[in-house]
Amino acid sequence: MKVLVIGASGLVGGQCFRLFSAQPGFRVAGSYFSFPLAGLSCIDTLRAHALFRWADENFVPDLILQCGALTHVDYCESHPEESFQKTVVAHRHVLEFSRQCGAKVVLFSSDYVFDGRSGPYVETDPVNPLSVYGKHKRLTEEETLAHSSRHLVLRITNVYGREVRGKNFVARILDQIQKASHIHLRLPVDQYSTPVDAADVAAATLMLVRAGQAGLFHIAGTDFMNRVELALTVLRTLNYERYTLEALPTQALGQAAPRPLLGGLIAQAFKNLFPEFAFGTVRTFVEGWKKSE
Ligand SMILES: NC(=O)c1ccc[n+]([C@@H]2O[C@H](COP(=O)([O-])OP(=O)(O)OC[C@H]3O[C@@H](n4cnc5c(N)ncnc54)[C@H](OP(=O)(O)O)[C@@H]3O)[C@@H](O)[C@H]2O)c1
Known part of the structure; x- marks a missing residue:
């Protein structure tokens, strides 16, 4: 092919x-x-x-x-x-x-x-x-x-995942953890995905x-979480404590585009075809990343 x-x-x-x-x-x-x-x-x-x-x-x-x-x-x-x-x-x-x-x-x-x-x-x-x-x-x-x-x-x-530029949300947190002595996050608490x-x-x-x-x-993972929970999953999986986190409503962030707040997807048709396929979780991804560092 x-x-x-x-x-x-x-x-x-x-x-x-x-x-x-x-x-x-x-x-x-x-x-x-x-x-x-x-x-x-x-x-x-x-x-x-x-x-x-x-x-x-x-x-x-x-x-x-x-x-x-x-x-x-x-x-x-x-x-x-x-x-x-x-x-x-x-x-x-x-x-x-x-x-x-x-x-x-x-x-x-x-x-x-x-x-x-x-x-x-x-x-x-x-x-x-x-x-x-x-x-x-x-x-x-x-x-x-x-x-x-x-x-x-x-x-x-x-x-999320490994990419050359490391620009996805999870990769950026992992990058900050490696480079900064302290990280500060301002994240929406009401955007679920x-x-x-x-x-x-x-x-x-x-x-x-x-x-x-x-x-x-x-095509979707089985985690259903908001951005704050996603960031905390990364930080806690690494036992990383040198952070401060502001959990804000989307309105307070002044984002130009409206977000589908209760968003996210269920891979229903795909799982019907391939019930044996196990999607990874954010936690398992971060654990894998930690082992490879
Ligand atoms: N990442 C997500 O969370 C997410 C969520 C929902 C949907 N999607 C969709 O999934 C697809 C892939 O997303 P991604 O996260 O992989 O995006 P990405 O990392 O930003 O990659 C986008 C790619 O498109 C290329 N590109 C931009 N303009 C182009 C043009 N005019 N002609 C040809 N190539 C062009 C970019 O090339 P350069 O970088 O070399 O400029 C880059 O390789 C997109 O359709 C996106 O909307 C992504």
Whole structure:
């Protein structure tokens, strides 16, 4: 199978690139946009030609993992047109490219397509995005599912894990613990989610692809916690005590984009197919990180 991972310099794409590359019989290429990494090609999905030129110079993929996106939720809120271009229009180019290649697309979406009144959510729950980011993610979901009955849309949320830049929430806390003599955290106490390890996202993606699945799936860990609880889980797993923590309501943080407060996802359809798959927890991830340091 020939696979193109768009956004392989990012968290999810990086883990997918690593796992898919290790599969016998898979030929895998990955792309970056602004953060060059050895072995990856530069692709800007906003420029449709870039995709076709890449295929001319490399190979025609059978599978495209679309992990490339503008992921800064508050930036999207204050730059809606740019968000539309970089999320919706750029993804249309990927869909058009996939049509010409005959490739299956896996799109990563988010629990921000829900309003956060009653999470965690299963796949059949009605969507109602609150933010620009959430609305644009929903549009890409709809267009992907309408484009081909072979494509997959995988909703994920609050992803943590190992990545080159260590920019995810858990990785940033781990980084601060290593570098600072004391850390101070200001976190929302009312934003609930279901954190998931990027390595589990990659593993679940591979299983769905291998099984020839299509349609909409939630990929989520079994932890259901707010940001304060998530940070405390990291700190307590490491017995780290040199911190102060302000637990605040979301309102007090002045975030530009509205959040789905009671968010999170339940991997119902995935677990029905693969009941034996055990998602990791934040605690087990941090314990593993501690052993490897
Ligand atoms: N992480 C989460 O908690 C989370 C939650 C819900 C949904 N998601 C979704 O999952 C997907 C992957 O997220 P992530 O956390 O891995 O994000 P990430 O770490 O920020 O990575 C995003 C990737 O997209 C690339 N990219 C940005 N603009 C691009 C463009 N115009 N053309 C091609 N590539 C472009 C980036 O390249 P450079 O870095 O090289 O610029 C990077 O490789 C996104 O669709 C995101 O919305 C993530």
